[in-house]
Amino acid sequence: MDYVITARAIKKNAFIAEPGPVRYLRVPPDQPIPLPAHAASNRLDRERWIKEVRTLADNNPNTRSISPQGDVLVFIHGYNNDLNVIMKRQRQLAKDLRAEGWNGLVIGFDWPSNDSTLNYLEDRRDASKVAIELVRGGIKLIANGQEGGCGTNIHLLGHSTGAFVIMEALVQAEKDGELFKSDWRIGQVAFIGGDVAASSLSRESQWSNPMFSRIMRLTNYANPFDSVLGISNAKRLGVAPRAGRVGLPLDAHPKSVNVHCGDYFNTINPKNAVFFGTFNHSWHIGDRVFARDLAMTLEGAIDRLAIPTRLWGNGLLSLRDANRPAFIDDWQMESGIV
Template sequence: MAVYILSNRKIIRHKGERVDSFSNDEYSIPSFRIAKCNFDGYKEPTAAAKKKKDYTNRNILNYQLFSEPQKQGYQDVLDVLLNEKGIKESSLTANHLGGTQRMFYELYKNMSSTKDRSDVLIFIHGYAYDFDDELKAILDLKKLFIDNTESPVEHILFVSWPASSNVVPLTYFDDKAASINSGASLMRLFYFYTQFLKDIFSNRDLIPCNQRIHIAAHSMGNRVLQSMLYSLKKENILRVIDQVLLLNSDVSYKVFEDQETSFNKLPLLANRISIYLNRKDLILGISQFTKNILTPRLGKNGPSNIEPYKDIVSVIDCTFVEDDLLNTFKFEAGNHWGYLSSSSVQNDIFQNLYGVDRNLIANRLKNNENIFTIVS
């Protein structure tokens, strides 16, 4: 089990500390840095501890930033792997690897060491998260996807992008800009990953682990994904993703149309795409009427036209599910966080990740060929 943070937040050193940390500042740097979360000795904080002013950063969850790689490319990773197999002698060890080299090396080692499902979930959060909020979200995602035996996910790559720390309406536009910058950084990470695959598996002594990688984007996190896709050239896209979950997406309902050169590239990247929507989503309703010139949102209204992609793209209506896990006013009134608040939505997601045929997923009502409604 491993959880990594991929962040283009500013790097700072807090007073009295000897290690670098991610900042709560609301602007992005040009590239991602990578950190690995440390859950050894982790204890759930008490309510009193959460109220303290020092319940921030590593007091929420400890993590260690990876060093930057000494040189680009993945030849060093290949040398380490071949040395460990006794095929090629090398003075390099895993401790010499940095950045994506170290992360990809660890994931490959973990995912190829088991015959059981050991999937990776890349998660992109939404609007109005500071870094402390992100650390709390990581803990929630670990419980949901890793600790839960119903889930095939064993590893999480949490995409941390510098959204604003409050919900003042004007900050929405700051987050839109930050999401675009972060998407460009995520595009470079995608290219690093495809280069890793080419460099490592061009050697016949190393074989793919045959595990699966998924992407889940919530709310404005879909804009980060949109920005990444916009920057990708179609001829450079490899189908390296199994499932893509678009959760309460705060993007235009037209993103799959030809003139919107973004989500229409997703079918080139993934085996299956699932749009989870809620027609009572208050947050997306506010987004539509106050910030997006009355443009319907994908996560509230569904897509305008996905006819060319109906074999790959499914629409899952969550309007009638119960918030039986988290039923505070925020969740019941907002109808925006079904993946956290509803066991019905979670069960649907788990079956999706396992690759169950969309027509055989339990507790779904089939409306037509690729549109379904979750029934509690």
Template sequence: MALFFSRRTYNAQKKKFTDNPAALTRYVSMTDQSDDGSVHTGGIIPQSEWLKQVQQAGGTKEILIYVHGFNTSQKGMLDRLAKIETGVKAHGFQGAVIAYDWPSDGTVLAYNSDRGDAKKTAPHLVDDGILPLLALTPRPKIHLIAHSMGGLVALRGFSDFGDSVGHWGIDQVMFCSADIDATWLEKGAWGGLVLDERSKRFTNYYSGRDRVLALAGGLINGGRERAGHVGMPSPVTKGHWDIYCNEQYKKHVPDAQQTMVYSHRWWFDNDGFYKDLTLTMAGKDAKTMPTRRPTNQADLALLT
């Protein structure tokens, strides 16, 4: 079963979602799919029924929300959602694993269009997803894993909601290959402040081997380094952790697979990454996790 909420437009005639932003959020339960992942059964259901299904999937205890990044089709989102669920449950996570499906065009040529849609639809991550989930009884513990431009969706979504809706926050927030300005996460900067207010702990997995983010920082964003490529600048907010992943990538990804695109997506095929995610969601001490090693810097290294 795949559970997600989507801000893509739905074409009722073709019975499929498009890559355009929608005027409302739809809640989806996919009950089955073909072996190659090309055909799914299930569909749009009322929010109330969707929330019940999230609870039945383990959401009475914990919920992990996956927020995809740039250049991700809905099928690509579903494929990675399935990998994340399999990966964390193999290491003991017993909660529900769901996704927020924002309208990426699913093409490498649509960076600016995706960025605009990410900002436009970011508030619905909180308003239509996190807040209804936090209102469940019993109240679950909620975590979030954002990949690439999904980090922008999370930050923008979090910053748009103050305490006028009631004081709210989630447990663990984790970014991998975050396509956001690294300076936003410095202590006292807006991104660092937002994450400090809205999460119990923030973990930033980064890799200097990420060639997509090297391009995004060096060319597309005018030299503004990406947090998923270089980590967080000092000083870092207390409770925010940088996890250096160069050695994990080199150890587990064969040379022939170290392409530009895969250097940005390898996380979803790495068992050690999922083990570290699961330990993080369990609230284990960042410094003593068996998946991590000290470095000669202030950060820690993922190495399994």
């Protein structure tokens, strides 16, 4: 099954691009889109859904990871995405990471986004409405047990406006008394084609501070050739360059790192690539090199500046094609001595 948390409303027995109550879906692998019939039918079934996700992750821990617990990666899609594309990306992402040796579980957080560019601003308003459910109905429930030090590791990947959803979710969580007082945490967060202002990721940004207070690391993958984010800039009269296009600001938060993807992106022939959507904005999912870099990022065993698929030069940390360290699987062999 593919596991999805959705915050869409239902009309005529189909999910629509409007906010609705949170539902927990088990989508059969042969189904192209999620349907209301795939939702957990009651509270007990919802609890079984959450237990299944935890069990699938924790019973298949990543031996290369710095943590002994299992891992769940929550994929948050962007705007102008229909359900068919959303599911294709989630499934491809899971396939890509498995191929690179990452054993965690990929689940989706589906918020109501239309399949029309004209709905861009409305989609961002809808994203704000449902963002809190990413924490309340997703992260917090799956991470249950973290207060005792043994919870499942939760990571987030936000594509395009999905980055906005992540940041807004953590802002809203700080305003919620119960969530604010709870000791839940997030491991790695990554943005691809992040449609948030670069300046919002500065050390002094009040909007991003709630996110940085809960996470271990933010990795921002930036591509200067992303024309979709150029359109996003134009919608704001060019006053707010997007992090997914220009990278992090000079005063970026110390928990963040920027990975420049422009040089590597220019080596990819779209005719030979696997991708869903606009290539320069959505090339990441389906790309082997990106998947390898993301896998090592999620594992956390290698310092962000030393991951082999990154090369420092000309003031940039750039994505490149490279192998994992040859003997990484032997690094943490138990010797009885720490």
